[in-house]
Amino acid sequence: MAAPVAARRVLFPLYAFNVEVTRAPWVTQEPMIAEMRLQWWRDALEEITGGRPARKHEVVDALAETLDAEAATTLDGLIAARRWDVYPDAFEDSGHLRDYIDATSGHLMWTAARLLGKAAERTVRDFAFASGVAQLLRAVPELEDRGRKPLVDGTTAGVKALAQDARNRWVQAAADRRTVSKAAAPALIAGFAARPVLTQAVANPAKVASGGLDVSPLRVQKVALFGWWR
Numbered sequence: 583m584a585a586p587v588a589a590r591r592v593l594f595p596l597y598a599f600n601v602e603v604t605r606a607p608w609v610t611q612e613p614m615i616a617e618m619r620l621q622w623w624r625d626a627l628e629e630i631t632g633g634r635p636a637r638k639h640e641v642v643d644a645l646a647e648t649l650d651a652e653a654a655t656t657l658d659g660l661i662a663a664r665r666w667d668v669y670p671d672a673f674e675d676s677g678h679l680r681d682y683i684d685a686t687s688g689h690l691m692w693t694a695a696r697l698l699g700k701a702a703e704r705t706v707r708d709f710a711f712a713s714g715v716a717q718l719l720r721a722v723p724e725l726e727d728r729g730r731k732p733l734v735d736g737t738t739a740g741v742k743a744l745a746q747d748a749r750n751r752w753v754q755a756a757a758d759r760r761t762v763s764k765a766a767a768p769a770l771i772a773g774f775a776a777r778p779v780l781t782q783a784v785a786n787p788a789k790v791a792s793g794g795l796d797v798s799p800l801r802v803q804k805v806a807l808f809g810w811w812r
Contacts, residue, residue, distance in 0.1 A: 585768035592697050593768065595644035599623070600690050602641055603660065607667035608728075616668040624661050627654045653693045660689040672731035676744075679734050680711070687714025691769055699765025706762065706770070709755035712780060713773030715748035716795075719783050720775075723793040738787040745783035752776055759809070767809070 585593055606619035629636040630646045631654040649657070663685035666673075673679040684707060691710035695701040718732060719741070725732040733740065762770065775797040782795050789795050 584771050584774075589698055589765075589768035592648055593694055595641060595648045596690065596694050596697075597772070598641045599645055599657070600660075603664055604667075607664060613668050617665065620661050620664060620668075624658055627658050627661075630654055648697065650697075653697060656689045656693050659685050663689075667730075670729050670731065673734050676734050679744075683711055683714040683718065687711065687717070687773075691772065694769035694772075695762065695766040698769055699767075700763040701766040701769075702758065702761035704761075705755050705758040706766075708751040708758075709770055709773055709776070712748045712752035712755065712776040715744060716773075716776040716779035716783075719745060719790045720779060720793075720795045722790050736791070741787035741790050742784055745780050745787065749777070749780040749784060752780060 583590075603620065603623050606623070607616045609619070610616050626637055626639070626642045626645075627649075630642070630649055631651045636642050636646045663682050666682060673682065688707045688710040691713070692703055692706045695706045696703075722732050722736075733744070735741070735743070778797055779795045782789055786794075
């Protein structure tokens with residue numbers, strides 16, 4: 583809602599889709615059913631770009647008016663990455679974790695930015711990585727309660743290193759902000775919490791395990807008024 587009205591016509595369908603895909607692995611304890619739910623969305627994307635009538639669903643209807651073939655392919659990669667959420671397996675290594683963040687947070691934000699206007703993909707993906715890591719760190723306590731292993735290295739040193747890496751990419755994105763056009767910039771509003779969360783995690787990594795990474799409710803208003811790099 584902090585985005586301009588014109589941008590919402592792109593952002594609402596994309597983020598509604600993301601909600602549906604993100605929740606699919608969590609609405610059942612049966613891995614096969616969760617896989618089927620994710621496959622349903624992959625099939626829907628194929629229908630949108632394959633010339634066949636798309637299945638009737640309010641989010642699919644909106645996506646069909648928004649996506650092009652490149653966007654559908656990118657979002658299919660997002661769904662594929664979400665299969666990791668179905669199972670309690672740990673990430674194989676730090677590279678696997680980074681690929682997961684880039685395929686989920688990165689694919690979504692880059693698709694939104696590209697459909698809205700001109701932007702440098704590297705800048706958007708740097709910012710999206712920072713946003714995705716911040717969201718993951720805030721979710722660690724709940725994910726662990728659900729039997730998942732969200733971190734490759736859950737020690738304070740490991741958490742600090744991940745948060746610092748993500749914050750460095752936020753800083754790089756902020757330095758390159760002029761490569762994101764005014765039209766595309768609303769796609770990055772969703773990452774409003776990245777900077778304060780990562781700063782807290784670097785300063786006090788123990789806050790991750792305790793669920794203490796707080797964000798001021800005024801933060802999104804500041805981002806909407808002054809820009810995503812503030």
